[in-house]
Amino acid sequence: MIPEIFSHRSIRSYLPEPVPEEVLRRILEAGVRASTTGNMQLYSLVVTTSPEIKERLAPCHFNQPMVTQAPVVITFCADIRRFSLWCRQRGAEPQYDNFVWFVNSMIDTILASQNIVLQAENEGLGICYLGTTTYNAQEIAEVLGLPEGVIPVTTLTMGYPDKMPPLTDRLPLEGVVHRERYHDYTPEQIERIWAEREASEETAGLLEVNQLSNLARIFTERRYTGKDNLLFSRKYFDALKKQGFFNQ
Amino acid sequence: MIPEIFSHRSIRSYLPEPVPEEVLRRILEAGVRASTTGNMQLYSLVVTTSPEIKERLAPCHFNQPMVTQAPVVITFCADIRRFSLWCRQRGAEPQYDNFVWFVNSMIDTILASQNIVLQAENEGLGICYLGTTTYNAQEIAEVLGLPEGVIPVTTLTMGYPDKMPPLTDRLPLEGVVHRERYHDYTPEQIERIWAEREASEETAGLLEVNQLSNLARIFTERRYTGKDNLLFSRKYFDALKKQGFFNQ
Numbered sequence: 480m481i482p483e484i485f486s487h488r489s490i491r492s493y494l495p496e497p498v499p500e501e502v503l504r505r506i507l508e509a510g511v512r513a514s515t516t517g518n519m520q521l522y523s524l525v526v527t528t529s530p531e532i533k534e535r536l537a538p539c540h541f542n543q544p545m546v547t548q549a550p551v552v553i554t555f556c557a558d559i560r561r562f563s564l565w566c567r568q569r570g571a572e573p574q575y576d577n578f579v580w581f582v583n584s585m586i587d588t589i590l591a592s593q594n595i596v597l598q599a600e601n602e603g604l605g606i607c608y609l610g611t612t613t614y615n616a617q618e619i620a621e622v623l624g625l626p627e628g629v630i631p632v633t634t635l636t637m638g639y640p641d642k643m644p645p646l647t648d649r650l651p652l653e654g655v656v657h658r659e660r661y662h663d664y665t666p667e668q669i670e671r672i673w674a675e676r677e678a679s680e681e682t683a684g685l686l687e688v689n690q691l692s693n694l695a696r697i698f699t700e701r702r703y704t705g706k707d708n709l710l711f712s713r714k715y716f717d718a719l720k721k722q723g724f725f726n727q
Numbered sequence: 728m729i730p731e732i733f734s735h736r737s738i739r740s741y742l743p744e745p746v747p748e749e750v751l752r753r754i755l756e757a758g759v760r761a762s763t764t765g766n767m768q769l770y771s772l773v774v775t776t777s778p779e780i781k782e783r784l785a786p787c788h789f790n791q792p793m794v795t796q797a798p799v800v801i802t803f804c805a806d807i808r809r810f811s812l813w814c815r816q817r818g819a820e821p822q823y824d825n826f827v828w829f830v831n832s833m834i835d836t837i838l839a840s841q842n843i844v845l846q847a848e849n850e851g852l853g854i855c856y857l858g859t860t861t862y863n864a865q866e867i868a869e870v871l872g873l874p875e876g877v878i879p880v881t882t883l884t885m886g887y888p889d890k891m892p893p894l895t896d897r898l899p900l901e902g903v904v905h906r907e908r909y910h911d912y913t914p915e916q917i918e919r920i921w922a923e924r925e926a927s928e929e930t931a932g933l934l935e936v937n938q939l940s941n942l943a944r945i946f947t948e949r950r951y952t953g954k955d956n957l958l959f960s961r962k963y964f965d966a967l968k969k970q971g972f973f974n975q
Contacts, residue, residue: 484757509732511897514856525905569943574953577960593841608762624908649759657773660872695817705822712825727960
């Protein structure tokens with residue numbers, strides 16, 4: 480068993496120590512060893528340690544304190560630009576500025592990110608993925624100077640953990656695995672899949688704080704509301720077109 | 728260092744031995760330990776071992792022999808359905824059928840897949856990602872019976888390796904890492920980044936076989952042509968709409 484996989488938790492609070500350059504290099508090397516479409520490596524990893532640039536990134540991530548506190552922030556970008564520049568320089572005509580290549584390059588990017596997470600944890604570091612990256616991708620692109628053909632997909636904050644939170648629960652494996660084909664969920668299965676989480680002390684605490692009758696409503700009425708979802712969908716799709724991933 | 732990360736290669740040929748159920752279970756458990764947006768686990772893993780269903784999947788993957796040869800085929804699907812069913816069952820109104828949640832669920836899905844890859848390799852198995860998943864997503868959805876709110880993102884073939892190919896080369900790390908902000912590529916940098924690969928024996932062999940003047944043209948004129956890219960972009964975007972990820 481790979482211990483890093485089974486002991487992974489998101490770390491949102493870091494010690495001030497910087498990450499030594501040789502450690503950072505091994506971590507980044509881990510990223511590029513991941514599988515990649517046609518060995519094209521359709522990503523760029525923007526490693527930010529400068530306090531000034533982290534300050535400028537922070538509002539893009541709704542000022543979550545870990546963005547400025549973490550010694551290292553890595554913005555993972557889908558990148559069809561580098562490959563396309565190479566093609567043109569060789570008299571070959573690249574046409575990767577379309578949707579399926581956004582998806583392919585995003586897959587490449589996320590595979591690299593997860594290798595980086597596990598190797599970072601192997602080096603004693605902690606990380607947190609920032610889902611806010613897709614909400615404010617265009618703003619991040621401006622801060623980091625991302626040209627056409629490059630779009631942010633996710634971000635990691637990284638540093639030595641200040642404290643180690645408990646492992647987060649997951650749905651029962653049977654709730655997410657289907658054998659042979661997809662078997663649609665019956666209402667009884669849905670009940671069973673969420674039963675343990677809904678009965679937990681953590682959920683009871685959340686309901687109390689949010690003054691809501693159930694956990695699902697915390698998601699739909701507080702965390703990820705319809706209005707926000709539509710706003711961020713439009714923003715990310717606009718960013719996709721603006722950064723040149725939807726010429727079709 | 729995590730050895731599985733640094734020794735990863737795609738395995739396209741497998742021994743006939745099946746994967747024991749307890750091994751498969753550990754591997755799948757590794758998948759669900761990955762980070763996930765708001766702990767929502769927006770994915771379903773469809774594990775196919777039945778020869779008949781693998782036969783039906785094979786044409787969706789251009790009949791690459793490993794689809795029927797591998798004892799296990801896992802189709803990784805972005806899934807907003809299970810979460811939405813739960814919300815509705817609780818009187819909460821989910822609105823996750825839009826683009827940013829396609830992206831979020833895709834990130835969840837790919838993170839799980841890479842944990843599964845590394846744990847599988849830790850168990851002595853070999854894997855290959857099938858990029859063909861995004862080309863024929865709708866056809867795969869039909870074979871696997873994927874309902875609205877579920878779309879295939881990637882596929883792994885998995886089994887005990889028949890032979891171990893050499894490690895694949897990668898671009899120099901400096902070619903994909905940017906410090907602080909994105910630094911656009913000069914023509915000289917593009918030359919340097921691809922120099923080693925272009926000078927390799929492998930490239931020489933490919934040019935000979937393809938009767939083309941350079942490696943970039945093999946990509947644009949043989950492997951991933953403009954015509955195919957546009958076709959598959961339209962197909963995947965249509966599948967996205969049909970499966971209910973673009974109601975905005």
